[in-house]
Amino acid sequence: MELISAKKLLSPWQKGDHWFATNYNFNIYKGCSHGCIYCDSRSQCYQIENFDEVRGKENAIAILEMELISKKKKGIVATGAMSDPYNPQEKKYELTRGALKLLAKYGYGASVTTKSDLVLRDIDLYKKIAEFSPAVVHFTITTAEDHLCKLVESNVTVSSKRFLAIKKLSEVGIFTGVRIWPILPFINDSAENIRQLIRMSAEAGARYVSPYFGVTLRQNQQTYFYQALDRKFPGLKTKYIQAFGNRYECISPNKNRLNTILVEECNRYGLLFRMEDIVKAIKEKYEVNQISFF
Ligand code: SF4
Numbered sequence: 001m002e003l004i005s006a007k008k009l010l011s012p013w014q015k016g017d018h019w020f021a022t023n024y025n026f027n028i029y030k031g032c033s034h035g036c037i038y039c040d041s042r043s044q045c046y047q048i049e050n051f052d053e054v055r056g057k058e059n060a061i062a063i064l065e066m067e068l069i070s071k072k073k074k075g076i077v078a079t080g081a082m083s084d085p086y087n088p089q090e091k092k093y094e095l096t097r098g099a100l101k102l103l104a105k106y107g108y109g110a111s112v113t114t115k116s117d118l119v120l121r122d123i124d125l126y127k128k129i130a131e132f133s134p135a136v137v138h139f140t141i142t143t144a145e146d147h148l149c150k151l152v153e154s155n156v157t158v159s160s161k162r163f164l165a166i167k168k169l170s171e172v173g174i175f176t177g178v179r180i181w182p183i184l185p186f187i188n189d190s191a192e193n194i195r196q197l198i199r200m201s202a203e204a205g206a207r208y209v210s211p212y213f214g215v216t217l218r219q220n221q222q223t224y225f226y227q228a229l230d231r232k233f234p235g236l237k238t239k240y241i242q243a244f245g246n247r248y249e250c251i252s253p254n255k256n257r258l259n260t261i262l263v264e265e266c267n268r269y270g271l272l273f274r275m276e277d278i279v280k281a282i283k284e285k286y287e288v289n290q291i292s293f294f
Contacts (some may be wrong), residue, residue, distance in 0.1 A: 020282065037094075167204040179212075
């Protein structure tokens with residue numbers, strides 16, 4: 001893996017803490033080798049050349065430590081927005097693990113989004129962080145079927161194993177949730193898929209399910225997605241072009257029905273799905289025990 005240097009790591013979370021209770025964000029890797037056909041991070045606007053090639057920020061841990069020490073306000077630090085923090089390179093380089101050690105050392109919360117069960121290696125650190133501040137592991141899972149997962153997210157831990165990872169984390173008290181996004185029109189936007197994803201999330205012990213019944217497509221992300229459709233789902237590109245033209249947001253024609261199913265099934269299993277409820281649930285234990293954290 002190529003190592004690059006970083007000038008800065010931590011940034012304030014622009015959307016405010018009403019988005020999964022996030023306060024800060026960082027990316028310790030640049031690029032991602034997980035190969036999801038719908039990945040937004042490969043869009044032109046982010047200017048990441050050779051996106052599939054993972055590069056690690058060699059001075060990241062030293063910079064992060066200085067930044068965490070200098071913050072006046074502690075909070076929940078997220079990673080996983082632009083690159084999966086558990087790409088295979090993490091096994092050897094342990095940059096994400098190094099960052100989690102710092103969050104634990106300086107009393108910050110952690111909010112990690114991944115599609116890899118390598119996250120289980122760091123269960124000791126999530127447990128340690130959860131003693132005094134929120135430790136949340138979000139999994140993105142878009143299909144209940146492993147064979148479809150291999151088509152749309154070729155290099156990630158398959159869906160069934162991701163649910164097993166959720167189970168292991170939930171069993172030791174780590175807050176977990178499932179982001180079912182993007183739900184791709186004409187691919188995984190069936191009622192059956194949504195029902196299965198919600199049931200499997202509940203059985204694994206996840207606390208929430210968060211949906212997006214569509215996909216956004218822009219610049220070279222669209223090119224990559226359409227090339228993948230031509231290889232893996234012949235004929236579907238034409239259907240997309242007919243249905244959405246050059247639109248940025250491609251919403252599933254089944255959206256309303258899927259939304260109704262989501263509400264019914266989440267209520268049935270006691271899963272959260274509204275963002276304000278998810279934020280409240282992430283924070284609640286720590287607002288009682290440690291008022292100053294938030
Ligand atoms: S894991 Fe995330 S960042 Fe990596 S390719 Fe998939 S969608 Fe993109």
